[in-house]
Amino acid sequence: SAINMLKQTLSGQKKKKIAVMTSGGDSPGMNAAVRAVVRTGIHFGCDVFAVYEGYEGLLRGGEYLKKMAWEDVRGWLSEGGTLIGTARSMEFKKREGRKQAAGNLIEQGIDALVVCGGDGSLTGADLFRHEWPSLVEDLVKDGRFTEEQVTPYRNLKIVGLVGSIDNDMSGTDSTIGAYSALERICEMVDYIDATAKSHSRAFVVEVMGRHCGWLALMAGIATGADYIFIPERAVPHGQWQDELKEVCQRHRAKGRRNNTIIVAEGAIDDQLNPVTCEDVKNVLIELGLDTKVTILGHVQRGGTAVAHDRWLATLQGVDAVKAILEMTPETPSPLIGILENKIIRMPLVESVKLTQSVAAAIESKNFDKAISLRDTEFIELYENFLSTTVKDDGSEMLPVTERLNIGIVHVGAPSAALNAATRAATLYCLSHGHTPIAIMNGFSGLIQTGEVKKMEWIDVENWHNLGGSEIGTNRSVAAEDLGTIAYYFQKIKLDGLIILGGFEGFKSLKQLRDGRSQHPIFNIPMTLIPSTISNNVPGTEYSLGVDTCLNALVKYTDDIKQSASATRRRVFVVEVQGGHSGYIASFTGLITGAVSIYTPEDKINLSSIQEDLTLLEENFRHDQGENRNGKILIRNEQASSVYSTELIANLISESCHGRFGVRTAIPGHAQQGGVPSSKDRVVASRFAVKCIKFIEQWNKNNQAPGTNTDSKILRFKFDAQGEKVPTIEHEDDSAAVICVNGSSISFKPIAGLWENETNVELRKGQEVHWTEYNKISDILSGRMKLRDEV
Numbered sequence: 001s002a003i004n005m006l007k008q009t010l011s012g013q014k015k016k017k018i019a020v021m022t023s024g025g026d027s028p029g030m031n032a033a034v035r036a037v038v039r040t041g042i043h044f045g046c047d048v049f050a051v052y053e054g055y056e057g058l059l060r061g062g063e064y065l066k067k068m069a070w071e072d073v074r075g076w077l078s079e080g081g082t083l084i085g086t087a088r089s090m091e092f093k094k095r096e097g098r099k100q101a102a103g104n105l106i107e108q109g110i111d112a113l114v115v116c117g118g119d120g121s122l123t124g125a126d127l128f129r130h131e132w133p134s135l136v137e138d139l140v141k142d143g144r145f146t147e148e149q150v151t152p153y154r155n156l157k158i159v160g161l162v163g164s165i166d167n168d169m170s171g172t173d174s175t176i177g178a179y180s181a182l183e184r185i186c187e188m189v190d191y192i193d194a195t196a197k198s199h200s201r202a203f204v205v206e207v208m209g210r211h212c213g214w215l216a217l218m219a220g221i222a223t224g225a226d227y228i229f230i231p232e233r234a235v236p237h238g239q240w241q242d243e244l245k246e247v248c249q250r251h252r253a254k255g256r257r258n259n260t261i262i263v264a265e266g267a268i269d270d271q272l273n274p275v276t277c278e279d280v281k282n283v284l285i286e287l288g289l290d291t292k293v294t295i296l297g298h299v300q301r302g303g304t305a306v307a308h309d310r311w312l313a314t315l316q317g318v319d320a321v322k323a324i325l326e327m328t329p330e331t332p333s334p335l336i337g338i339l340e341n342k343i344i345r346m347p348l349v350e351s352v353k354l355t356q357s358v359a360a361a362i363e364s365k366n367f368d369k370a371i372s373l374r375d376t377e378f379i380e381l382y383e384n385f386l387s388t389t390v391k392d393d394g395s396e397m398l399p400v401t402e403r404l405n406i407g408i409v410h411v412g413a414p415s416a417a418l419n420a421a422t423r424a425a426t427l428y429c430l431s432h433g434h435t436p437i438a439i440m441n442g443f444s445g446l447i448q449t450g451e452v453k454k455m456e457w458i459d460v461e462n463w464h465n466l467g468g469s470e471i472g473t474n475r476s477v478a479a480e481d482l483g484t485i486a487y488y489f490q491k492i493k494l495d496g497l498i499i500l501g502g503f504e505g506f507k508s509l510k511q512l513r514d515g516r517s518q519h520p521i522f523n524i525p526m527t528l529i530p531s532t533i534s535n536n537v538p539g540t541e542y543s544l545g546v547d548t549c550l551n552a553l554v555k556y557t558d559d560i561k562q563s564a565s566a567t568r569r570r571v572f573v574v575e576v577q578g579g580h581s582g583y584i585a586s587f588t589g590l591i592t593g594a595v596s597i598y599t600p601e602d603k604i605n606l607s608s609i610q611e612d613l614t615l616l617e618e619n620f621r622h623d624q625g626e627n628r629n630g631k632i633l634i635r636n637e638q639a640s641s642v643y644s645t646e647l648i649a650n651l652i653s654e655s656c657h658g659r660f661g662v663r664t665a666i667p668g669h670a671q672q673g674g675v676p677s678s679k680d681r682v683v684a685s686r687f688a689v690k691c692i693k694f695i696e697q698w699n700k701n702n703q704a705p706g707t708n709t710d711s712k713i714l715r716f717k718f719d720a721q722g723e724k725v726p727t728i729e730h731e732d733d734s735a736a737v738i739c740v741n742g743s744s745i746s747f748k749p750i751a752g753l754w755e756n757e758t759n760v761e762l763r764k765g766q767e768v769h770w771t772e773y774n775k776i777s778d779i780l781s782g783r784m785k786l787r788d789e790v
């Protein structure tokens, strides 16, 4: 394997010494990154040093450069902030300071540095690398080292990880800490919402982001805000006040009892005047609204990292070490980023330059450019936000002939964000003149009662953060009675359908598509938004509700671990859901530092349990004094018909002869999560709008809506500029699942998915897209090391 090849190349070379540091503002997930770098480095036979207190520590050297042992980072996944400290250092901005730092590194034999920080820290790091050879020359001239001493350290390797709550780095979808900060913001705004509604108040909430509106935008979408102020899209000077008033009044007139306005710290108008919370408040008071201001401040930085950030930091930390080991003196310094679901490397300098050009664009009042420099997701979501709130004044209404009847149905067990997706779909439909029609209580609801509901604006008020399913869901599939379903589809003149559901939803889409020959009404475009905590919908790596579930599991295991640590030497076998798909188990194991992960994909046997036992013994042997931690083993509910959760616990308990206590823990339905996570809310809104656009596209196929029950071929599409581009998508492509694969999002036809990618019997996809997680877990839990030693 690639890992073994790397190891082979490394053996026989001088021992590689790597340093890792955190710099700039702290962000949740930094500790997970440091843990991953330390353990991966040790795994590959390197010495890993932690630099304490950022660049300040690099300058001071000595005890600020601490060689890390495997055990030193135990328990770090669940700690907020950065445990190795961070500091701003003026000295490092001077050449003299950097020379000093270079000397300290060479003294320890270190010539590779992983820096986790914002664009300032990374700019400093890259400068340091470029200057390094000349700094080394100077150190020799100064007499600190001899030529001979510095010969092995002529080049410095730098790898950047972006640790920043602002999510302000160009080229990467999210930075370590951004989703944690967003989650905190949404929690706080949810609290504020409750009191605002009680008193019928308006709340103006300031969030962080000096040059970047990501937090404000995402929070705006996730909390159902009326209006947002972001630096990239400055509001028109002297005019924004009227627009703000109009929007708030309009929403009140539609029945809203409160208003939420999110203001980014760096919000400005197009004359570059800051727009402050007070300014906004004064405008709302003029409207006669009882208005309060909340400045969230540092709560946004605090707390433990959400599942997404632990995962991101862990995978990126591992990749940072690999990048160091693969680099040559000619390789440009890489920055580890992420696109959709894929960890990527990109040239650090270019990303930093691009990031800084956003600030420059804002300063020169070129706001179109500023926003165009953000990633596509940002722009897309910004437009969605406008479409669903600011522009719900009729300005985006389509011509009457293009207005559609769009059905929405929930199928299967409820997962988080079903309501958020339905809300976004409803609002987008309404502002475009479509009629959103909720099919109540799943397909069997329709079959039995024919109940549907034309959704109004006020119906979905509050749905952004509501768990469960407000329109009702049901496990039954469409095949129960296709004829009756066709009858009602015809009756309500559906032009398109959005299904939200897991494997039953997937099956239903297939059944409807197969029913087309018998029931022409099913020729309408139909989509599935995979929504299930099991993440077992074939063809995609992401399902709505998974993020909420993972957050719930992270919290659950953190709590359990704490209890286990307090009682000393305790092991918990935690049983998680997922059906025949081990995704949730593998992911949870990876981000909670589980000693072992049992999934349906990897069979459990006596020797693997024996290995767990040895690993546990090993863990406890090193776990002395303050470092005592509870241990977690994760077992998927269907991992084995023989080795039940109870049996595994008993086997370990029996074989350890009382040296540690073993318990089982089953979170059960708590895994569905109560309130949807901020990430799920945002994805829900993004996917819902994408599905409506998909339906619009198919209906624009030169035919009047409602009449096009004939076989359809989509002859053209509209590209981003609104230009018609020819395409040859056939009828089958109009029944599709919205899928995330690596760095791309696409609509995959259900027919092909069913044929080629589905394991019908086990209700999951053929492909296991997360095998990498298990390999990394094995490295970071020490299992690999153990195997190597044996």
Ligand code: ATP
Pocket: 023, 024, 025, 026, 055, 087, 088, 089, 090, 091, 092, 093, 094, 117, 118, 119, 120, 121, 122, 123, 124, 125, 127, 164
């Ligand atoms: P955040 O996004 O949280 O502000 P940041 O990394 O951008 O993080 P900065 O305060 O800009 O935070 O930078 C952190 C440290 O990095 C500085 O205190 C300084 O030591 C170093 N640094 C920043 N810019 C440079 C530079 N141009 N040259 C050398 N060092 C720099």
